[in-house]
Amino acid sequence: MELMDVDPVRLESSLWVGKKRYRAALTGWHLNWTELDKKNRDKKTVSVPVSEVIGVEEGRVQVLPQRSVAEDTDREFTVFYVKRSSSGSSYGLLWRLGRTQFCCPSRDLRDQWMTQLRIALKTHSPSRPHRLLVFINPFGGKKQGRQIYHSLVAPLFELAGISSHVVVTERANQARDHILKKDLTGFDGVVCVGGDGIFSELLHGVIGRTQQEAGLSEHDPSLTLQSCDLHIGIIPAGSTDCVCFATVGVNDPVTSALHIIIGDSQPLDVCSVHHRSSLVRYSVSLVGYGFYGDVLAESERHRWMGPLRYDYSGAMVYLSNRSYAGVIQYLPADSQLSSPRDNTRCLSGCSVCSKGTERLFPHSPGASSLYSSHFSQFSSDTEGEWVSVEGRFRAVSLTCMSSSCPRSPLGLSPSAHLADGTGDLIIVRDTHPLGFLTFLHRHTSTQDQFDLPFVDVHRVKAVRFSLPTGEEEDKDEERERVNDGGMMEEGKRPSRSGSHKHLIERGEERGQKDFLCGLCCSKAPTVSVWNCDGEILPHTEISCR
Ligand SMILES: CCCCCCCCCCCCC/C=C/[C@@H](O)[C@H](CO)NC(=O)CCCCCCCCCCCCCCC
Numbered sequence: 001m002e003l004m005d006v007d008p009v010r011l012e013s014s015l016w017v018g019k020k021r022y023r024a025a026l027t028g029w030h031l032n033w034t035e036l037d038k039k040n041r042d043k044k045t046v047s048v049p050v051s052e053v054i055g056v057e058e059g060r061v062q063v064l065p066q067r068s069v070a071e072d073t074d075r076e077f078t079v080f081y082v083k084r085s086s087s088g089s090s091y092g093l094l095w096r097l098g099r100t101q102f103c104c105p106s107r108d109l110r111d112q113w114m115t116q117l118r119i120a121l122k123t124h125s126p127s128r129p130h131r132l133l134v135f136i137n138p139f140g141g142k143k144q145g146r147q148i149y150h151s152l153v154a155p156l157f158e159l160a161g162i163s164s165h166v167v168v169t170e171r172a173n174q175a176r177d178h179i180l181k182k183d184l185t186g187f188d189g190v191v192c193v194g195g196d197g198i199f200s201e202l203l204h205g206v207i208g209r210t211q212q213e214a215g216l217s218e219h220d221p222s223l224t225l226q227s228c229d230l231h232i233g234i235i236p237a238g239s240t241d242c243v244c245f246a247t248v249g250v251n252d253p254v255t256s257a258l259h260i261i262i263g264d265s266q267p268l269d270v271c272s273v274h275h276r277s278s279l280v281r282y283s284v285s286l287v288g289y290g291f292y293g294d295v296l297a298e299s300e301r302h303r304w305m306g307p308l309r310y311d312y313s314g315a316m317v318y319l320s321n322r323s324y325a326g327v328i329q330y331l332p333a334d335s336q337l338s339s340p341r342d343n344t345r346c347l348s349g350c351s352v353c354s355k356g357t358e359r360l361f362p363h364s365p366g367a368s369s370l371y372s373s374h375f376s377q378f379s380s381d382t383e384g385e386w387v388s389v390e391g392r393f394r395a396v397s398l399t400c401m402s403s404s405c406p407r408s409p410l411g412l413s414p415s416a417h418l419a420d421g422t423g424d425l426i427i428v429r430d431t432h433p434l435g436f437l438t439f440l441h442r443h444t445s446t447q448d449q450f451d452l453p454f455v456d457v458h459r460v461k462a463v464r465f466s467l468p469t470g471e472e473e474d475k476d477e478e479r480e481r482v483n484d485g486g487m488m489e490e491g492k493r494p495s496r497s498g499s500h501k502h503l504i505e506r507g508e509e510r511g512q513k514d515f516l517c518g519l520c521c522s523k524a525p526t527v528s529v530w531n532c533d534g535e536i537l538p539h540t541e542i543s544c545r
């Protein structure tokens with residue numbers, strides 16, 4: 001709103017684009033050009049919002065796939081802007097770099113256009129980043145992170161006048177530790193090039209650092225954490241790219257780079273996972289026990305397969321036909337506000353999320369900043385009644401967002417909201433193999449995966465999981481030794497190679513044969529593992545908020 005007070009920049013003149021003459025006009029908010037041809041009765045006008053102009057260059061310039069400048073061009077300038085491509089998925093549009101080369105009648109006029117466009121850009125794009133800290137995971141997805149960044153993203157950042165400091169990681173958790181410990185003065189945001197795993201590192205770094213600076217303990221689940229000012233950008237180059245896909249609608253590096261450049265932002269719910277009185281990890285996507293935990297544990301030993309490891313492991317785990325006993329307790333969210341089966345789809349600017357943010361942070365001016373909905377509304381007297389479900393489950397999944405990804409374009413919970421302060425709890429009770437296959441298969445189509453008699457879905461504020469009486473988690477100390485528990489301290493990180501209790505008990509070196517013993521021997525494991533945004537948790541009994 002404050003921008004209304006600024007005098008709009010204005011410039012109007014006739015310009016050439018190729019062999020055609022146009023009337024071009026720059027108002028404060030838009031750059032328009034209309035062909036000046038009598039035959040052109042429709043007078044088609046191209047209109048680009050200034051907020052979507054990426055850069056302006058003297059001469060006839062091209063940036064992607066390679067930068068090139070034509071000679072003898074002192075009357076020309078090139079404008080680069082966001083162009084929405086007709087292709088993409090039906091869930092989100094691909095963005096491309098649009099480019100128009102204008103030719104002016106004189107050099108003076110060209111300079112005027114350049115100056116005015118640059119002033120307009122400065123004035124009307126206040127939330128754009130100027131300096132970014134970029135972490136590339138060279139081993140994510142198909143190991144294309146470095147190439148994707150240098151060939152598709154860096155030229156766009158340069159064009160937009162963004163300076164970036166690039167760190168190619170050499171070990172897991174380097175990005176998290178960098179954010180936690182190094183001087184970040186001058187950076188407007190952090191960017192990861194990789195998958196959900198490196199995103200999660202940035203998430204833990206940013207939340208952790210913010211709490212450290214505010215003197216707050218992340219271990220106290222009753223505490224309201226400080227919102228984070230530093231935004232996170234994601235350039236997808238991983239295997240699942242769920243956080244990118246669920247927020248942007250496509251997993252495309254150029255689209256994401258353009259969103260970052262123009263300063264777009266989307267708040268996200270963050271779920272904290274605690275074990276007893278300590279924080280284990282944060283999650284934005286999936287906290288899943290049973291099927292998704294087993295798939296992850298199995299997939300870790302097939303990393304060499306790249307993104308395919310999930311399909312292979314998924315099939316193997318499906319064939320092993322497991323279910324697990326447990327007690328799930330959950331705190332329902334207000335069913336008047338929204339429901340997981342209301343067939344809505346959360347998009348940027350979603351009204352349910354805006355209302356949620358207002359409700360959770362009535363006095364916060366930074367209510368729209370990333371990760372705002374954490375630890376909301378949990379004063380003990382208003383939290384409501386816990387509901388308990390005991391039984392055998394194929395899968396227990398808690399997802400704070402839809403968790404859509406290329407494999408499942410509508411996601412685990414298609415109507416989940418990105419930033420409403422709630423998550424969807426999906427309980428898949430034990431059922432026959434064909435029923436479970438139907439459930440899984442429905443994730444790949446528009447068929448309702450919740451419309452099955454053995455599936456329940458609840459919108460929740462919190463979840464607790466424990467083992468049935470008599471089977472409590474008594475081997476925690478053993479697990480912690482094996483896994484060197486949690487995310488919170490240097491060197492203390494769950495092993496990527498899996499923490500399946502059964503595996504641990506029998507020794508990992510026996511590998512896949514053991515994991516699949518449900519198929520080939522009589523001793524199937526009684527306990528699964530938790531998959532937390534693609535990381536295995538070192539505990540079975542957890543509580544999530
Ligand atoms: C018949 C076809 C069934 C297809 C079923 C597709 C269901 C796909 C649901 C995808 C849900 C993704 C949730 C996102 C989780 C992320 O935070 C996390 C971090 O990146 N990713 C994973 O944990 C990675 C988890 C990856 C899970 C992949 C599961 C693949 C299952 C394949 C089952 C095949 C059964 C074949 C029977 C012969």
Ligand SMILES: Nc1ncnc2c1ncn2[C@@H]1O[C@H](COP(=O)(O)OP(=O)(O)OP(=O)(O)O)[C@@H](O)[C@H]1O
Nearest residue numbers: 140141169170171194195196197198238239240241
């Ligand atoms: N240099 C590195 N060497 C080894 N592991 C790393 C390195 N940098 C980051 N990691 C870790 O690699 C793991 C996987 O990374 P990432 O998420 O980028 O790719 P992915 O697993 O292929 O994709 P997705 O998470 O989308 O399935 C993360 O846990 C991250 O912490």
Ligand SMILES: [Ca+2]
Nearest residue numbers: 269400417422
């Ligand atoms: Ca949510």
